[in-house]
Amino acid sequence: MRFHRPAAPAERATVSVVIPCYRYGNYLPTAVASVLEQEDVDVDVLVIDDASDDDSAQVARNLADQDARVRVVVHTANAGHIATYNEGLNQVKGDYVVLLSADDALVPGSLARAVALMQRHPRVGLVYGHCAYFTDEPPRADRAARSWTTWPGRQWLTWMCSRSTNPVYTPGVVMRRTAWDDVGRYDARVPHAGDMLLWYQTAARWDVGRVNNEAQALYRVHGTNMHLTQYAGMLRDMQEQRALLGILFEETPPAHLPPARVRESALRSIVRRANRLAIAGSRDPSGDGSAEAFRRFSAETTAFLGGQGVSPVLVAWDAWLESRWGGLPRRASRHLWWRLWRRYGV
Known part of the structure; x- marks a missing residue:
C-alpha cells in the first residue's frame, strides 16, 4: 500500500x-x-x-x-x-x-x-x-x-x-x-x-x-433498500460471499490469485460472522428463527474447511463480544473499523 x-x-x-x-x-x-x-x-x-x-x-x-x-x-x-x-x-x-x-x-x-x-x-x-x-x-x-x-x-x-x-x-x-x-x-x-x-x-x-x-x-x-440491515439480508449476503469465493478461486488462473490459504481464511471469517449473528439473533425478541439459520450456515461453511473451522479461543472471544459484558468493546471495535474504512477504505 x-x-x-x-x-x-x-x-x-x-x-x-x-x-x-x-x-x-x-x-x-x-x-x-x-x-x-x-x-x-x-x-x-x-x-x-x-x-x-x-x-x-x-x-x-x-x-x-x-x-x-x-x-x-x-x-x-x-x-x-x-x-x-x-x-x-x-x-x-x-x-x-x-x-x-x-x-x-x-x-x-x-x-x-x-x-x-x-x-x-x-x-x-x-x-x-x-x-x-x-x-x-x-x-x-x-x-x-x-x-x-x-x-x-x-x-x-x-x-x-x-x-x-x-x-x-x-x-x-x-x-x-x-x-x-x-x-x-x-x-x-x-x-x-x-x-x-x-x-x-x-x-x-x-x-x-x-x-x-x-x-x-x-x-x-x-424504504426499499433498508432490507440490507435485516437478518435475512445478512444471511443471503454471506451465502453469496461463500459462493463467490468458489467462483473466484476455481475459475481465475492461479497465477493471478493469492495462496489457497487466503480462501480458507475468508471462509473462517464468514463462519465467525455467522456465529456472532447467531448469538445476536438468539437475543432478538422477534423470534424469527434467524439464530438457527445462522448456526446451520456456520456448520455448512465449516464443512467446506474439512471440519477445521474457527479455533475454540476465537469462538469464546466472539461469544464474549456478543454478550452483555462485551457491549462496550464490541461498539468500540466497530467504531474503529468504521473510522478506518471511511478514511482509508480498508
Missing part, C-alpha cells in the same frame, strides 16, 4: 456512466444531474429503464431531450438488474466507466479525481472512494482529496479475502474501460454480491486505487 499526493487530470478523458432504473423515476433527475455537472472530464450517460411500471421511462426520455449527452434504452420486459448492468456497460465507449444506481448520486469533481489517479498509475484498473449516506437532499461534501492510495492488486485482494469484506460501494467506483473489458461482466450466479466479485476479479488482474476524501459518491437510504 502506498500513499500519493493528489494531482489534476493529465488530459481530458471521457467517462461513460450507466444508470439502470427500475421504478426510481422520482430519483433519476438527481442522479443524472450529478453526472452532467462533473468538471474536467467529458461525460455521456446511458439510462436503461428495465420495464418500470411507473413513469420512469418518460422521466428518462425528458432528461434525454434536455441534454444530448443522455441516451435512453427502455426494456419492454424486465431483464433483471444483472443483465441490465452488463448490457449498459458493454454498450458504452468511454475511456472509463461508472455504474450509478438511479437513486444515488456523484459528488462534484469525483470523476476527475478518479481519472487523475488512473492516468498517473496506468496499472490501476479500479478506483473507489467513500460513499456518504443521505435520505432526501444530497449533502454538500468536501471536494478536496487528502491523498491517493494504491495497492498492488493481489495485496488488496489478499486483505479483502482474508476478512471476506466488501469495503467498496458501487456508486463510488470508476473502472478503466480496459479493466472492465478484461473482467467482462457481472456474474448472475451471485446477484446480490456481484459487485464484490467484480472488485475481487479486477484486483486479481489490476492494481487498485482509492481517493481519500470526505466522499466520492452519495448512497441514498430509503
Whole structure:
C-alpha cells in the first residue's frame, strides 16, 4: 500500500456512466444531474429503464431531450438488474466507466479525481472512494482529496479475502474501460454480491486505487433498500460471499490469485460472522428463527474447511463480544473499523 499526493487530470478523458432504473423515476433527475455537472472530464450517460411500471421511462426520455449527452434504452420486459448492468456497460465507449444506481448520486469533481489517479498509475484498473449516506437532499461534501492510495492488486485482494469484506460501494467506483473489458461482466450466479466479485476479479488482474476524501459518491437510504440491515439480508449476503469465493478461486488462473490459504481464511471469517449473528439473533425478541439459520450456515461453511473451522479461543472471544459484558468493546471495535474504512477504505 502506498500513499500519493493528489494531482489534476493529465488530459481530458471521457467517462461513460450507466444508470439502470427500475421504478426510481422520482430519483433519476438527481442522479443524472450529478453526472452532467462533473468538471474536467467529458461525460455521456446511458439510462436503461428495465420495464418500470411507473413513469420512469418518460422521466428518462425528458432528461434525454434536455441534454444530448443522455441516451435512453427502455426494456419492454424486465431483464433483471444483472443483465441490465452488463448490457449498459458493454454498450458504452468511454475511456472509463461508472455504474450509478438511479437513486444515488456523484459528488462534484469525483470523476476527475478518479481519472487523475488512473492516468498517473496506468496499472490501476479500479478506483473507489467513500460513499456518504443521505435520505432526501444530497449533502454538500468536501471536494478536496487528502491523498491517493494504491495497492498492488493481489495485496488488496489478499486483505479483502482474508476478512471476506466488501469495503467498496458501487456508486463510488470508476473502472478503466480496459479493466472492465478484461473482467467482462457481472456474474448472475451471485446477484446480490456481484459487485464484490467484480472488485475481487479486477484486483486479481489490476492494481487498485482509492481517493481519500470526505466522499466520492452519495448512497441514498430509503424504504426499499433498508432490507440490507435485516437478518435475512445478512444471511443471503454471506451465502453469496461463500459462493463467490468458489467462483473466484476455481475459475481465475492461479497465477493471478493469492495462496489457497487466503480462501480458507475468508471462509473462517464468514463462519465467525455467522456465529456472532447467531448469538445476536438468539437475543432478538422477534423470534424469527434467524439464530438457527445462522448456526446451520456456520456448520455448512465449516464443512467446506474439512471440519477445521474457527479455533475454540476465537469462538469464546466472539461469544464474549456478543454478550452483555462485551457491549462496550464490541461498539468500540466497530467504531474503529468504521473510522478506518471511511478514511482509508480498508
